[in-house]
Amino acid sequence: MTRPATRPAARPTGPRAGGNRASADRLARLLNLVPYLLARPGIEIAEAAGDLGVTERQLREDLELLWVCGLPGYGPGDLIDMAFDGDRVTITYDAGIDRPLRLTPDEALALVVALRMLAETPGVANREAVERALAKIENAAGDLVGTPVEVRLQADGRRVEQLRAAVGRGRALRITYYTPARDETTERVIDPLRMLMVGGRAYVEAWCRRAEEVRLFRADRIDAVVELDEPAVVPPQARPHDLTEGVFRPSPDLPLITLRIGRGERWITEYYPCERVERGDGDQWLVSLRVTDLGWARRFVLGLGPGVAVVAPAELADQVRAQAVAALEAYASPDGAPSGDPAGSASPR
Incomplete structure (x- = not known):
């Protein structure tokens, strides 16, 4: 007997459901659960729960959560699927999770280096979780962790180290800060709270006077x-700030843009908080999301390429069109200036 066509809603996880450690443990269990069940089609839930060291109730909750996990698109052919026959379960579609996670030596070493740097960053929340993860990877990697490694910081590496040291000493800072959304540079005095790493970038969280x-x-x-x-x-x-969902927090007072995207641009819905995602004609989707300002949105759309079209607002569509035309004219002109521009300026008109 197969499961009902209607997928059950996943139960909430996170701090209210047992904290970060419980969530991390559950994620590891889920990643191993699919390969385990694939190797044992038709296994009884009670037997599987005993092998995995969880209760039958917990295993059933994990299976319910797996029903709403899968590949981008999240349609009937994208999600992990399974069939039930009484108290037996069989995975019928694995969404690519067909074996336990195994790290290559290079991947393991990269994780060790990254976690060591994160553990040394002042103000990092959940330091115990970082140290536990580091200990597990070091234990699994064995002698590999003793291999000499050269770490090359990005161009702002010295700035990050300077900021870390100042935060550690509890000093106020005078900074010169560039805000690209307004294309302005300001000077301000800040009282640092902590250093953060979010999305691979370093931030100072501070009280701005x-x-x-x-x-x-x-x-x-x-x-x-x-x-x-x-x-x-x-x-x-x-x-x-609560950064569990990233640095950017959309709000109703921010501009709302709507884009028509193709299959190759669906990753947008994974990396940016979208208010609405609708299926359009063929492989196209309509995606609506909040942005800090239309200047950022213009640069964002232009960087995505021809697979994206602006549906709304009209002001953004006009801005994108004008800058794209100016860029094409600059390429067409021998001296790099838009045609008809005697001053030789390549700026959009």
Whole structure:
């Protein structure tokens, strides 16, 4: 007997369902569960629960969660599928998770280096989780972790180290900061709370005396930093940001844009918080998301290429069209200037 066509809603996970450690343990269990069941079609749930060291109830909850996991698209042919015959279960579609995760030596070493750097970063939350993960990988990697490794930091590496040291000493900082959305550079005094790594980028979270609120400052956009001879004084009302869903937090007061995307651009829905995703004609989708401003949206759309079209707002479509035309004219002109521009400027008109 196969399961009902209607997929059950996944139960919430996270801090309210047992904390970060419980979530991490469950993720590891789920990644191993599919290969385990593939190797034992028709196994009884009670036997599987005993092998996996969980209760039957927990295993059934894990199976319910697997029903809503799968590949981008998340349609009937994209999600992990299974069939039940009484108290027996069989995986009928594995969505590519057909074997336990195995790291190559290079992958294991890269994780060890990254986790060691993260563990040494001041202000990192859940340091115990980082150290537990590091210990497990080092134990599995064996002698590999003793291999000499040369770590080359990005161009802003010295700036990150300078910021880390200042945060560790509890000093106030005067920074020169570039904001690309407004194309402006400002000078401000900040009282650091902590250093963060989010999405592979380093941030300083601090009380900004200029804005009089807690702000996040990307390290690679800090053009200059001076450590002041005064301690950082963070007001009692200052609260760290909740970054569990990333740095950007969409809100109704931000501009809403709608894009028509093809199959090759569906990754957008995985990396950006979308308010609405609808199937269009053929392989096309209509995607609506909030953006900080239309200037950022224009650069974003132009970087995506011809597989994306702006549906709304009309102002954004006009901006994208104008800059694309100006770029094409610049390529067509021998001297690199748009045709009809006697000043030789390649800026959009």
